Amino acid sequence: MTRDARQAAARxxxxxxxxxxxxxxxxxxxxxxxxxxxxxxxxxxxxxxVRFVGAREGRTLNRGFRGKDYATxxxxxxxxxxxxxxxxxxxxxxxxxxxxxxxxxxKALDAHYAxxxxxxxxxxxxxxxxxxxxxxKMEKLERRVLARLGYADPYLAQD
Numbered sequence: 001m002t003r004d005a006r007q008a009a010a011r012x013x014x015x016x017x018x019x020x021x022x023x024x025x026x027x028x029x030x031x032x033x034x035x036x037x038x039x040x041x042x043x044x045x046x047x048x049x050v051r052f053v054g055a056r057e058g059r060t061l062n063r064g065f066r067g068k069d070y071a072t073x074x075x076x077x078x079x080x081x082x083x084x085x086x087x088x089x090x091x092x093x094x095x096x097x098x099x100x101x102x103x104x105x106x107k108a109l110d111a112h113y114a115x116x117x118x119x120x121x122x123x124x125x126x127x128x129x130x131x132x133x134x135x136x137k138m139e140k141l142e143r144r145v146l147a148r149l150g151y152a153d154p155y156l157a158q159d
Contacts, residue, residue, distance in 0.1 A: 034117060
């Protein structure tokens with residue numbers, strides 16, 4: 001291993017981040033917060049684009065890629081997830097859905113965005129929640145990462 005490679009490995013995972021605001025919603029997190037949340041969730045270097053969209057684009061993407069005709073809170077598009085390579089993908093968050101869910105669940109909008117970005121980052125890293133055991137493992141990871149970031153358990157009912 002070259003000296004440069006050893007130094008890069010010692011620094012830990014690198015995050016190359018692009019943020020796109022394709023909607024004019026208030027309360028969208030800024031780049032620094034997004035970088036902090038993703039950095040806490042990812043254990044490997046990654047190139048990630050985070051895109052905030054409105055309901056129309058969110059619905060179109062969910063219908064086109066998942067066959068579900070409604071806007072969902074977060075979509076993860078994985079482009080690269082092979083061992084010893086940087087992760088690569090997009091996280092798309094539908095701002096009106098996220099805001100509605102935060103209100104309905106009695107959560108701070110910031111905390112809900114943190115949770116959904118951590119959730120999406122874990123999908124990018126290969127985690128899934130389709131089966132019970134996988135869901136339990138993924139939720140445990142989400143709780144651990146969010147606790148390190150200072151956020152409450154997102155799966156506890158809010159008063």
